[in-house]
Amino acid sequence: MELRRLRYFVAVAEELHFGRAAARLDMAQPPLSRQIAALETELGVQLFDRSRSQIRITQAGQILLDHARDILQRLDSAYRETRLVGAGGAGRLRIAFVGSATHGPFPTLVKSFRTHFPNVELALSSMNNAELSRALIQREIDVAIARPALGDDDFRSETLHAEPLILALPDNSPLAASETVPSTALAQETFIIYPRRPRPSFADHVLAVCKEAGFTPTDVVEAQDYQTAISLVAVGVGVSIVPASVAEASRPGVFFRKYDGPNPGTALTVHARIDNRAPHVMNFLELVRKNTRKSGLKRG
Incomplete structure (x- = not known):
């Protein structure tokens, strides 16, 4: 069964008028009638009682309508969530940080990210530098906040904060x-x-x-x-x-x-794998860069 036909069927079932349904779907009425007829043939049931004065949905049609609405609603939700995750607006971002990062700009950075991307789940944990490096390499986390830095050519890095x-x-x-x-x-x-x-x-x-x-x-x-x-x-x-x-x-x-x-002095640095270009990771790094520009720091 084609999803397109399900959408056509729902439009006719809700309008109970082929002309209005065709206008709603931005198509001509004859092709719409043919698609509904093809759907009835495919299912082997009559979905609508047709007469000159009115069109009525059958009991079988009502069953299909209930399921079709649910299917299309779920599909639309899946499309929206997929696009949102693909744009970095949803999903899960795993951030680990050294304990002293709880002072300075890091908490504000986390709040800013939550404000800009409220549908992204943040998983936060505390680690030392060695644990941060291992976890990034093994893809157990997406972003590491280190002090002063992680020395690995496979990581991209940004300076978050320099201080005495x-x-x-x-x-x-x-x-x-x-x-x-x-x-x-x-x-x-x-x-x-x-x-x-x-x-x-x-x-x-x-x-x-x-x-x-x-x-x-x-x-x-x-x-x-x-x-x-x-x-x-x-x-x-x-x-x-x-x-x-x-x-x-x-x-x-x-x-x-x-x-x-x-x-x-010392510095807090933000690290992510070079090969991890997930949208939510790149969005987080862009917030770090904005913070860097505001504070006048040079990128690391």
């Missing part, structure tokens, strides 16, 4: 009395670095900053992630060097201070 580093201190630390902490005062402090593994990582970035400042921490506590590191600072275990955006959210037990030593 800042010092996180326990609120009872004598160093918190200074607006800017001298780096020489940090030599004897316990440093909380993260992640514990895999390495190299942001932990090594911080240790390199200390070395450039002229000292190597004598006491180091390794935390597996950013959240644990900040929690350890809050209970007085030690100090930590973190991205400046972390200071945007107050944390009980933690003071954030500038320091006068080397500050190479």
Whole structure:
């Protein structure tokens, strides 16, 4: 059975007039009559009682009408959803991010994407850089938000946010009395670095900053992630060097201070597989580029 004939049949059944149905379908009446007759022959039933004064749908025709409406409605919905997914307006986008990305522009970026593409389901999860790289390679995620970057030639990348580093201190630390902490005062402090593994990582970035400042921490506590590191600072275990955006959210037990030593900064970068050109992935990357242009950053 041709779907075209089903549409013709529904039009006649709803109008109960071949002339009006033909006008509705933007076609001549004789071809429409022939198509309905062909449908009746194909089914072996009479769908309409025809007379000079009126046309009435038969009981068999009513059964077909109920099913035809359902079939055509489902088909139209399938077409709409297919076009929407194909344009990136629906579907599922899997994004994984480092823990410190919950500060800075990433949450706003996610909200913006939801606003622009409300029918796209977002699956969000937290991973470290090594997990991000593996998950992208194995196609378990579509987009990775890394710090500072993932080094793989199979990934395209965009810089989302560049920022300086800042010092996180326990609120009872004598160093918190200074607006800017001298780096020489940090030599004897316990440093909380993260992640514990895999390495190299942001932990090594911080240790390199200390070395450039002229000292190597004598006491180091390794935390597996950013959240644990900040929690350890809050209970007085030690100090930590973190991205400046972390200071945007107050944390009980933690003071954030500038320091006068080397500050190479850090960055959040967005990565996706080069061979993944799914519309919703490309739409997300375009939002990142717009954010980059607004903030004056160069694309990575």
